[in-house]
Amino acid sequence: MSKKHFHWRGRKFFAVIAATYLFTYLYAPHIALTAAQTSGAIFRNVVPIIAVVITFSAIINSLLPPHIMVKHLGKNSGGRGWAIALCAGVISHGPMYIWYPMIEDLRQHGVRDALLVAFFYSRAIKLPLLPLMIDYFGWGFTAILTIYILIAAVLQGWLMEKLWP
């Protein structure tokens, strides 16, 4: 993206949210202020993750030219492509929305939609949070849920290509 083509994305959405805050502040200032403080805390938590994602994205794009990316994650990537998508989903960190710019980039380089769908769903498995989940819901529930999530991720990717080729 060159500087000439730069444009802010989602300005209308941001304006709607800002107006919602303003409206909330007028009628319930304590709610608007608490929400703003919570948002500030979330933003501080998300900034380091964004930095990691930007760096990660740059590393992938500089080391893997599009033809290599297509070979490993394109139409004929086979089992390796699925394995990469699932592993990437499981180890990826942070909220889903900070991954969209990178996914958009990968998609434009020819990465299969099926693998992106599998990546998104396998993100439901959060490795660092597994101990917490085991503590709350038991190891049996956690193990069974994890296995079903992986199966569902692959099935969704497969269906994505079968239903909407």
Next chain:
Amino acid sequence: MADGAPKHQPDSRPRGFVPELKRSAISFAAMLPMLLGIIALVGLFQTIVTPRMLASIFQGNAFIDTLIGTLSGAAALGTPVISYLLGGELLAQGVSMYAVSAFMLAWVTLGFTQLPIEIEALGSRFTLQRNLLAFFFTMAVAVLTTITVGLLL
């Protein structure tokens, strides 16, 4: 805006870590209004919606509760840790495991409030298809997990 099947673009831009880092940073910067809007929405949601409020929407019917769990999880916002804490809270308040599983899963795999940013980045067609699949699979996984846990443990 990207839409439909991905367009594999011929690439003649300069490669290397620094140009890619710059390009990636600009890409993210362009998304800032959308990212800030989503984060502000998360803050508002976490301030307004309480666990008690969430528990009150469940009916006690496994099928309907699975549907409600999926819809409320998809509408909810926040980090996965919060979904586990809320899930535990809902279980303690007598909400079924079907509903709680669906709620926690939908929390991380669906995102009604994130739809604008997903559509902006990946296109409306891809976003609709992905969310539709994730919606039905979330209900299926929640039901299958609860049944399997009941049978095996």
